[in-house]
Amino acid sequence: TIPFGVLLGGFAAGFSAKLILLNTLPVLLLSLLIALGLWKAERFMLRAFSSFGWLITALATIGLVAAGVETTTGWILIPGLGDLSDAFIVVGEIAIVLAGALPLLTLLQKLLGKPMTSLGKRLKINETAVAGLVATLANSIAAFAMAPRMDKRGRIVNMAFAVSGAFVFGDHLAFTAGDDPAMVGPMIIGKLCAGILAILLALWATKKEKSL
Numbered sequence: 001t002i003p004f005g006v007l008l009g010g011f012a013a014g015f016s017a018k019l020i021l022l023n024t025l026p027v028l029l030l031s032l033l034i035a036l037g038l039w040k041a042e043r044f045m046l047r048a049f050s051s052f053g054w055l056i057t058a059l060a061t062i063g064l065v066a067a068g069v070e071t072t073t074g075w076i077l078i079p080g081l082g083d084l085s086d087a088f089i090v091v092g093e094i095a096i097v098l099a100g101a102l103p104l105l106t107l108l109q110k111l112l113g114k115p116m117t118s119l120g121k122r123l124k125i126n127e128t129a130v131a132g133l134v135a136t137l138a139n140s141i142a143a144f145a146m147a148p149r150m151d152k153r154g155r156i157v158n159m160a161f162a163v164s165g166a167f168v169f170g171d172h173l174a175f176t177a178g179d180d181p182a183m184v185g186p187m188i189i190g191k192l193c194a195g196i197l198a199i200l201l202a203l204w205a206t207k208k209e210k211s212l
Contacts, residue, residue, distance in 0.1 A: 001164050001194040001201065003028040009190020013183060090175060097174035101138040105169075109134055120154075123203060129154020133199075136162050138170035153206045160202035165195020 003024050010020035037045040066077040067084040109116065109131050120130040129150040132143035140162040147155050167173070168191040176187045 001197040002031055004197055005164050005190040005194025007190075008193045009186045012189045013186035090178065093178045094171045094174040097177075098139060098170050101170045101173075102135075102142070105134050105138050123157070125154035125157055126151045129158055132158040133161055136166045137168055140166035153203075156206050157199055157202045160198040161195045163195075164198050165191055168192055168195070 006024045006027060007020055010024070011017075034045070037048075063078065063081065067081050067087075070076055070078075070081060071084045113127075116130045116134070117127050120127050123130070126149075128146055132146045132150060132154065135142035135146065136158065143158050143162060143166075147158065150158065168188055172187060172191065173184065176184050
């Protein structure tokens with residue numbers, strides 16, 4: 001659903017159709033290849049994703065160490081690295097937004113307990129899964145921690161939503177607002193629309209599953 005969100009977000013930002021399509025095509029092809037791989041070679045794809053995640057963690061760690069050494073000693077280990085202070089500013093902005101977003105979402109979960117239970121029954125997922133969707137709007141880590149208490153269908157729906165809809169009112173909102181405030185609206189539109197479509201597709205794919 002990411003290409004769908006990119007299209008809507010791009011149009012909302014006022015980009016031309018040609019520019020949007022040219023930039024969306026690689027994402028669309030990659031998404032189709034991943035979907036095909038998960039369908040035909042699930043275990044291989046899971047191992048590949050695990051290896052890719054390890055690689056990203058390793059590269060991030062190496063980059064952080066190199067930036068730290070450059071900042072404290074002036075020795076340049078990796079030419080072209082950005083200033084570490086810029087990263088601290090971004091992280092600080094995200095922390096400030098999350099400091100307000102997470103308590104707000106927790107309050108909403110408390111106040112909307114009955115409606116969330118009702119929504120869960122309609123979607124055939126348990127209350128914890130519905131709460132996970134709300135938490136994901138700020139940060140999906142909270143939803144991952146709740147996953148063991150979700151029913152099977154709820155976990156699938158949450159993971160599908162997290163791919164596109166996660167952080168829309170948390171990390172990504174803070175980053176976008178700090179980098180280009182004009183893109184906040186298109187970002188929200190693109191991520192939410194893609195996330196909602198992901199929920200609908202996950203519900204359709206798991207329509208035989210029942211909430212526990």
